[in-house]
Amino acid sequence: xxxxxxxxxxxxxxxxxxxxxxxxxxxxxxxxxKVVLFAVPGAFTPTCSAAHxxxxxVSADELKAKGVDAIICLSVNDAFVMNAWGEAQNAENIMMxxxxxxxxxxxxGLDMQTAGFGGLRSQRYAMIIEDGIxxxxxxxxxxxxxxxxxxxxxxxx
Numbered sequence: 001x002x003x004x005x006x007x008x009x010x011x012x013x014x015x016x017x018x019x020x021x022x023x024x025x026x027x028x029x030x031x032x033x034k035v036v037l038f039a040v041p042g043a044f045t046p047t048c049s050a051a052h053x054x055x056x057x058v059s060a061d062e063l064k065a066k067g068v069d070a071i072i073c074l075s076v077n078d079a080f081v082m083n084a085w086g087e088a089q090n091a092e093n094i095m096m097x098x099x100x101x102x103x104x105x106x107x108x109g110l111d112m113q114t115a116g117f118g119g120l121r122s123q124r125y126a127m128i129i130e131d132g133i134x135x136x137x138x139x140x141x142x143x144x145x146x147x148x149x150x151x152x153x154x155x156x157x
Contacts, residue, residue, distance in 0.1 A: 001109030004137045008129055011104040013074065013097040016083035024097065026104070030132040033069040036153055038126035039110065042118055043077045043085035047145050052124070053089050055150035060093035063150070066157040070095055076102040076111070076121050110139065126153050 002009070008030045015022045029035065038056060040048040056063075056071055063071055072095045075082060079098040086096035102120040105111040110123045126148035128136040136156050138147040146152075 002127075002134060002137065004134055006134050008132050008134065009104075009107045011107055013099055013104060014079040015095060015097050016079040021079060027132070029070070029072070030129050032131055033129075034067050034131075035070045035072060035129040036063055036068050036126065037072045037074060037129060038148055038150075038153075039074040039105070039122040039124065041075070041112075041114065041121045041124055043075050043081045044088075047124075048075075049085070049089065051145060052148070053085070053091060053094070056094055057089060057091050059150035059154055062154055063157070064093070066154070068157070072097055074099055074104075074122060076100070076105055076118075112142075124148055128153065128156060 008026055011026045013024050015024060040052050042048060053073055060071055071093060074097050076099050078100050082096040082098045086094060099105050102111055105122040110125055112121055112123050114121050124140040126138045127134050138152060140148050
């Protein structure tokens with residue numbers, strides 16, 4: 001599992017933007033930038049839609065004021081679902097990225113099996129990445145939502 005002070009591994013994530021499918025290489029996403037990456041178990045799910053993503057939407061300007069270049073929401077969903085969820089949540093300042101097959105979440109060691117809920121998903125977490133290095137990592141315990149909130153990341157910055 002990825003740890004604080006580790007480099008972010010190479011991988012690809014998808015984004016639907018203005019009707020175009022974009023494949024982002026993680027090396028380019030994280031190079032020479034300060035990035036807040038938070039991951040959710042699923043788009044349109046209760047805690048993710050009621051609290052996790054909205055917290056980052058509301059806090060986006062404050063995060064950017066603290067030097068954050070990009071705020072990324074990651075989920076093991078497809079790019080179409082992530083785009084629709086972002087639109088439904090008014091997440092204009094958040095990059096809604098898809099890890100469609102869960103391969104990047106597996107590479108990070110932050111995947112989980114949810115059986116009947118949806119199968120392979122991402123654990124809930126948030127991290128701060130500076131120049132491709134994880135400088136802060138906040139992984140939630142199962143069924144909890146405490147350490148990956150936008151408010152916690154704001155205090156950490």
